[in-house]
Amino acid sequence: MRTMTSVEAQNRFGELLDAAQREPVTITRRGRPVAYVLSQHEYDALSQAHEKTNNQAAQAAAHAAIAAFRGKGKGGAVERLLEDRRIDREREA
Secondary structure (H helix, E strand, O other), rough: EEEHHHHHHHHHHHHHHHHHHHOOOOEOOOOOEOOOOOOOHHHHHHHHHHHHHHHHHHHHHHHHHHHHHHHHOEEEEEHHHHHHHHHHHHHHH
């Protein structure tokens, strides 16, 4: 990962943008990282990964809440409910 000081980033903004298309660039101030510049493609990939992680966490929390409310092992009711929810989300998409 390339590193630039904040002054370099200001003075060579075009170079900063070009570099960020190839790899993330760390911007430092007084020797400490203060920002990162990355390409739109890299940002989209990170956003999708973050969204997927959040969805998995939300799904696990929903499963736990339903299991606690209905009790585990009652004829697969929790699994059927979650499967119905998944099918509904796919139809909406």
